[in-house]
């Protein structure tokens with residue numbers, strides 16, 4: 001597995017997967033974004049739980065998401081809050097409204113922050129950060 | 144105050160030095176602030192039979208209020224710590240009133256004290272668990288996400304955010320207790336560095352050491368004391384809860400529900416308010432809070448801050464001591480202290496004329512919790 005050296009410092013921020021969250025992290029290793037979907041009310045949700053946040057049902061299944069969404073809001077981080085992101089500054093963190101419904105936070109790297117705007121289309125960018133794990137970022141959608 | 148037969152008052156307020164105060168511990172800030180409040184009320188430590196605290200944000204120790212009681216040599220009948228983050232110290236007043244109404248205590252001290260500036264402040268920028276990989280750290284980043292959306296939806300401008308920083312600093316320049324007393328200009332604002340765009344450094348409150356406290360009792364007992372009591376007219380709460388980025392509308396806080404509850408509880412409305420002490424951890428927050436309270440229409444908070452309308456002497460003075468942005472970056476206890484001083488007419492050069500009814504807001508987390516209190520001369 002080849003790891004982009006610019007992503008390697010982020011490995012320490014990967015949480016230990018739990019029984020509930022493991023399918024999400026395994027999905028990323030397969031280069032797919034997986035979200036839970038409720039078998040009863042059809043709502044997609046993230047973070048994962050063993051029950052549906054919307055209707056309480058426990059008929060939860062995993063579904064592959066499109067990875068597409070739009071920027072609901074975003075910031076450009078200048079303050080070196082964490083050593084793992086020091087070389088990325090300034091970088092964009094977006095609140096992404098996924099096409100399936102849930103909102104997620106994700107970093108957008110390698111982009112001019114001035115090119116980011118609310119409402120713009122983005123898609124999941126999945127990058128390997130360690131021998132064990134890939135992680136989710138976002139990038140501008142290719143037209 | 145609806146729901147209770149009697150009336151309840153704040154009879155003493157106290158504080159410790161704000162800013163960088165390494166010579167006072169977390170415990171010391173609580174104890175000294177409470178002692179000062181007891182003295183201000185004309186009481187003695189022996190009179191206090193209730194101790195309620197917000198936990199120090201920076202370390203969040205367990206069983207904090209009993210520890211404060213021990214250091215005051217008090218064995219309280221009522222004690223505890225409430226976790227509503229920055230809204231806790233109004234929530235605790237509600238708890239204190241309930242205890243007083245039930246006859247469980249006579250004089251209850253409420254405090255907050257912490258030393259994140261000279262001690263540890265790791266909890267202020269800790270990574271967000273599963274979301275750490277997204278690169279979102281620190282409260283400024285989350286509130287900046289809110290500000291960006293407010294700017295997008297309502298056309299709120301950097302100039303309007305600057306107005307908040309400038310206005311609150313103007314008031315702090317008349318407050319010898321304030322951490323920042325040097326007035327700032329629009330140019331200073333524009334020259335301050337970006338922290339998390341759209342926020343510059345001057346959009347953010349500082350991290351401050353300090354303590355603040357107040358004493359709550361019944362009207363009957365309050366009338367026996369030397370100073371005029373400050374009456375608690377109404378309290379409200381409203382808690383958006385949820386992780387901020389998953390809320391339907393990022394530009395709304397708990398202020399609408401909390402404010403309506405407080406106004407209803409007091410039998411008053413925005414027109415009755417002479418001044419406000421609004422939780423202003425970041426410049427966008429007073430805009431949102433004033434909108435949701437109904438002082439202006441949703442989205443017009445930015446315009447409300449124009450033309451020095453919120454300055455002392457203006458239409459509605461807001462944050463007469465400088466707020467979190469300039470007086471001290473503490474979670475809201477100090478705003479209650481200032482409201483009491485204004486109602487008593489102890490504001491000195493920053494005194495609001497005819498300050499008879501004041502409103503205090505507190506909120507915690509990323510607009511996760513919200514509480515509102517209306518106080519008056521009675």
Ligand SMILES: [Zn+2]
Pocket residue numbers: 038039040041042043052053054055056057
């Ligand atoms: Zn469901």
